[in-house]
Amino acid sequence: MELLLKLLSIWCLIGLTVSQDITYEEHIAQIQACPKECRCPTNFPRAVYCDNKNLKNIPKIPPYTWYLYLQSNMIEVLSADALQNATQLRWLNLNRNKITSEGVKEGVLSAMTHLVHLYMDDNLLSSVPSQLPASLEHLRLSRNRISKIPAGVFVGLDKLTLLDLQGNKLMDDAVTEVSLKGLNNLVQINLAKNQLSTMPLGLPPSTTQLFLDGNNIEKIPPGYFKGLPKVAFLRLNHNKLASSGVPKNVFNISSILDLQLSHNQLTDVPLIPSGLEHLHLDHNKIKTVSGSGVCPVSVEDLGDSLNESAPRLRYLRLDGNEIQPPIPRDVIMCFRLLRSIVI
Secondary structure (H helix, E strand, O other): HHHHHHHHHHHHHHHHHHHHHHHHHHHHHHHHHHOOOOOOOOOOOEEEEOOOOOOOOOOOOOOOOOOOEEOOOOOOOEEOOOOOOOOOOOOOOOOOOOEEEEEEOOOOOOOOOOOOOEEOOOOOOOOOOOOOOOOOOOOEEEOOOOOEEEOOOOOOOOHHHHHHHHOOOOHHHHOOOOOOOOOOOOOOOOOOOOOOOOOOOOOOOOOEEEEEEOOOEEEEEOOHHHHHHOOEEEEEEEEOOOOOOOOOOOOOOOOOOEEEEEEEEEOOOOOOOOOOEEEEEOOOOOOOHHHHOOOOHHHHOOOOOOOOOOOOOOEEEEOOOOOOOOOOHHHHHHHOOEEEOOO
């Protein structure tokens, strides 16, 4: 009976290793090399959990690790010694530590040639780390002290689609075409809660999601979005935008679906593009809204039925302004797909 149980446990272990794309020998080596400070679950052999352990140093990581969780510790230095075996890493979580830019040692990140996700939120970085691996797809660096993006730091990162830099100390001169060079396939960039006073320059044409909430932006240059033909989600909440700084047709972009301009100083509703589906204009200084002023097409041209030229707006927030209900009839006639209006 004892022999049968042993055979059964070995069979289960082999089954798990196959499901995790790891050989039986590698699985055994991985478990044996698991640091005493960490947890290496047998049903998830590629993962090593060292989070919330009050660690000041990174323990030596087993060689077949793909997913490494080191968040919520006291780590100050990212050294090559501790990670010399972890060349197969796909996912590295270093959130909520005390890592400084000086603490990221040369070559430690570039050696991780399979790394796809790098999370370093809530640390003490003053600059975007250099020598990032070309395999990287997601880079999260929010809530650090970053004020500098070194020139060329993103060159070669053709797979990077998400860059999160919210909650740092970036000013206008740090976000330029030179500093952002190399982000050829970027989809989402988050620059919210920095110290920008102008719209950032040099964003890649591939940008689809642009988050700029909580800055000090006062105006948008005419034609700014001509260089961003794919932008679909745009957030500019909690800035200092006045209607005088927002050209009437500046948001006339065929790709845009969601536009958020809450908590600014707008007195007029900007022209709404036909394809826009969600518009947030709450908590501004808008007093009136009329169909003739905001409708992208003539109400008369729409006729009595919906057609392809009909505006697609479905959700509209106008609360926190000086508008008195009801909403004018010509606005309703223009935006016939509206399902919700908050006023």
